[in-house]
Amino acid sequence: MQMLKIGSKGSRVAALQNKLGIKSDGIFGPDTEKHVKRFQLTRHLNVTGIVDNDMWVLLTHLENTIPEEIDEDTDLQGQYYKTNYDQVIHRHYLPKGEYINGPVNNEYIFLHHTAGHADPYRCIDHWGRDSRGRIATEFVLGGIDHRNNNDENDGVMVQAFPTGAQGWHLGKTGSGYMNRHSVGLEICCMGYLTHNNKTYVNSTCKEEQVQILSEPFNNYSKWHSYSDAQIKATEKWIKYIGERDQIDVRLGLKQFIQKHGPTKGFGFQFDAHLGNVKGLLTHTNVRKDKSDCYPHPDLVDMILSL
8 A cells, every 4th residue: 555644635544544533534644643653652663653554454453542632731842762771661741730840869769550450641641630739650651451451552651751850659658858759660550359350449350361479468369460561661661760860770679579588578668668778669668558569470580680
């Protein structure tokens, strides 16, 4: 087929726009190009903004994949950038006033999971609409939908506000300094599961996404599994942030695992709660009332390999 790009017109452009879930006027303009790029990003394709034969074939075998239009107010400084670890990071910024202006020098890296669904964009949009103030992590990592195995956002890393800014993401710990000098990643994951694979909101997790731990963590043996793409993306992100913010990622969580084993290593650590342990940590290391993240065997192996 003839490639579709800026300036193209006609029925094929209209069909493309229908597939992207946007206004179908048959004119390939900047808005259509923007949605093409987002589709390419979420499918790990080369981001060209041009629809070639391979992308057309992929589109024709998929249902509409772009659920919502991109908000210009949250699409600042370009749509994505690439790190030295060949990781594409999407920009989907919160509205101004929903994060703390920088610059902030980070000395701690925190892993969380959202206890929510798989779409990182919707997670950020939710933060932008809620009434809790400037609550956010700088990054959110998409996953596989636990209800239907939709993997559209699996491994997609999204930045919620500009580098150097900050959001509140730790809550009540023993160190205000740590709260103000830490960078966080929310991994899209539903968290613990009951014996019949129910989540905390009573939805059912697909059996193939259930991770059973050899030893219960926070009294639960079943958890919504992190995907392979999430583990790989998290590893690249940790290395990137370690270099960006000059934080030694071998300190903290890796040391806890080596000293106590995975289950206790991912648990509450009083010195970490006080802000005395810099490096890579989880929310659970500094809060007794939290369960994110949990010692998934592949995550443990990745942390120990750092």
